[in-house]
Amino acid sequence: MKTIPRRVVTGLKNGKSIIEEDATVTNVSEHFPGLIISDIWSTNTSPAKFEEEIIENTAFPNTPKNGSYFRYVQIPPDKDLGIVATEGQPHPLMHQTDTLDYIIIISGEIYLIVDEEETLLKTGDIVIQRGTNHAWSNRSDSPCIQLAILLDAKND
Template sequence: MSDLRDFIAPGRRIVTGVNKEGKSTIISDGNIPDSALVSFEKIKGGELWMEKDIPVNNRENKDTLEGEEIQDWPEPGGMIARMLTWEAGLEYPMHKSNTLDLIWVIFGKLELILEEESTVLYPGDTCVQRGTMHGWKVLGDSQCTFVAVLLDADPLD
């Protein structure tokens, strides 16, 4: 796993909560759990947080990733936040999902491919992907690292 952690370099993940006196405190400070790391051909990453239901129950001082399996999509009414690094040249095929996705590019160049047009996202750019048919392509000679927050949504059709 050390190679995977070096590749995505997610840094610390700090989770806050409340103590017995109801005061704000840090309940977790460290790397994401090893069970939350993902590795596929040309894709490395890790889940940052997940919720099965929204609104979220903030009274529970629980790490939602502990003991959970990685999921491609959020559960009905839920959300997933992840950080991914895609290798240079990776092409993710056209697809759509019943989610609203917030994509924030941290490093590299990522082309968003739609049925009618395309555009390139650079570091600092954000895409709000609203369940439409789309694909992705990493441009240039560098990998692309981005954060994606996937929220369950009603289907377009």
């Protein structure tokens, strides 16, 4: 089941707060069957401007320089993606980004895998992902939904 979020965007008009947009998100992609990604909002400066920057959804994030984005991700079970982990080998979806990520598990459960270990995350858990090599493994029978705020970062 595809779950596409509703996005409500506020703004100002004549000095008064208004709702500028209230609609189902249209910036949605499915890079693998059941892997739904929607980049809800993006900025390309810090401090951020109130204008939205539309960016192309990618399976692996590409955060704008000095910017951020807010990402909705629905991750199907590994078995539905045909992912099979091989003992002694990195997870097939292992990747690393140059971002500081705040991730909240909204529903379901998923394993966060890093180079040396893994941990099971459940609804309500929060991850602070600091530019490390990682992968997500959904070993359950249901999709996992997570929200992530990704900030451009550097490792000095």
